[in-house]
Amino acid sequence: MKAMVIQKYGDVPLQLVNRPLPDVGDNEVLAEIHAASINPIDFKIRDGKTRMLLKYEMPLILGNDFSGVVVKVGKNVTKFKIGDPIYGRPRKSRIGTFAEYIAVHEEDIAKKPKNLSFEEAASIPLVGLTSYQALHDILRLSPGQKVLIQAGSGGVGTFAIQLAKAMGLYVATTTSDTGFELVRSLGADHIINYKTEAFDKVLQNYDGVYDTIGGETLERAFKIVKPGGQVVSVSGLPNARFGQEYGSGFIKTTLFRLITRNLTKQEKKYNVHYNFLFMKPSGEQLDIITQFIESKKIRAVIDRIFTLDDAQKAIKYSESGRAKGKIVIKIK
Structure with missing residues (x-):
């Protein structure tokens, strides 16, 4: 699969590489990612500013939330099936949404709001x-x-x-x-x-x-x-x-x-x-948020959409502070 990675900490550009598909645990699903969003935590992780709280091995795929479709389920998964449209924020030890696929725990995801596109849904979880x-x-x-x-x-x-x-x-x-x-x-x-x-x-x-x-x-x-x-x-x-x-x-x-x-x-x-506040992933809370969205009390606000190839440009645009709303990376 294609993925955007950093090779070391610091203000370094993301690199587009090919990586093997992630292994899927018994309580995880494999999601084909359709879109991801940019968040300040992405460049904080890149710069090494979170190392007191989070430790990662290099090379590291960046990205902290996404929307997509379930393509495989672990043997203990009960909440989701192949073909389900989902969105979520993977737990901090399993980040990596600037990629074509991700393995994510079923407790960290929810069904995508029916009235949002994949790009809009990706802007929501984090x-x-x-x-x-x-x-x-x-x-x-x-x-x-x-x-x-x-x-x-x-x-x-x-x-x-x-x-x-x-x-x-x-x-x-x-x-x-x-x-x-x-x-x-x-x-x-x-x-x-x-x-x-x-x-x-x-x-x-x-x-x-x-x-x-x-x-x-x-x-x-x-x-x-x-x-x-x-x-x-x-x-x-x-x-x-x-x-x-x-x-x-x-x-x-x-x-x-x-x-x-x-x-x-x-x-x-x-x-x-x-x-x-050091946010915790929660599919259960995403279900609550979905209710707000489907009842039209909350809408997605997107400033700009980039391709995966342009993820570095998306990061730089986010760092500029000029965006009004979310910045999204369209992957599929």
Whole structure:
């Protein structure tokens, strides 16, 4: 099969190679991939920024979510059969969706939403699961509560805004002037032009913040959350609490405590809880997301579609930060 790989960590270009078909475990299906999507985790993995949490052997096929069709099933698989259209986010030890085939555990996939094309479906799993786990599992927000979603016109933001509105939340978001109409069409209630306004100067008493930027922007987020509220980030640093829950060991957990001292200070100063989110694959949660999509409460937002041969261009375009919505690689 054709696949896009990296040979080593660093800002290196993807290479198109031929690889053998993956072995299929007893609880796995072999999927013929029709489309995959680009996510920031792809170039973080490429650059070696996730090595504290994830270890991979080289050469490594990149890609973290997909849509496709089941072409083979392991002997213990009960949820899927050959010919089923599916989508999913493979577990972190089994990534590799920039390829023509992938072996994936049946618990990590779901039936593709009937009203989405394969390209649209491929844009959903990673951002959908991340947003669901942030808003529902961690922040646990209820109808009428207020949440700030950073970078609303990006790949994560465009999904998160729709999910938050489907949950009955009041949504503020940040974007540039070019993203105003898009985030408004998705249901955002309060739109902040980050180029001309500081969100922490105009927002207050929010129940939660969903951060997708990290750094100084994350630290400012604590200012707008009411005491007892929460900040969840997919772009910040893992703290000691995460290290303990993730089972990172004493040395790594101690390191996490040291590198997040500023965030810990913000937690104590504002009485706001900080969570680092390391999303978990879940076919069960994808089934819930499918219900939102098939009931037309959430739609796919795609900026651009590339071919597998142009996966390197897709990565570079994603890194530019110009995309409005998701970037998809069409494979079949």
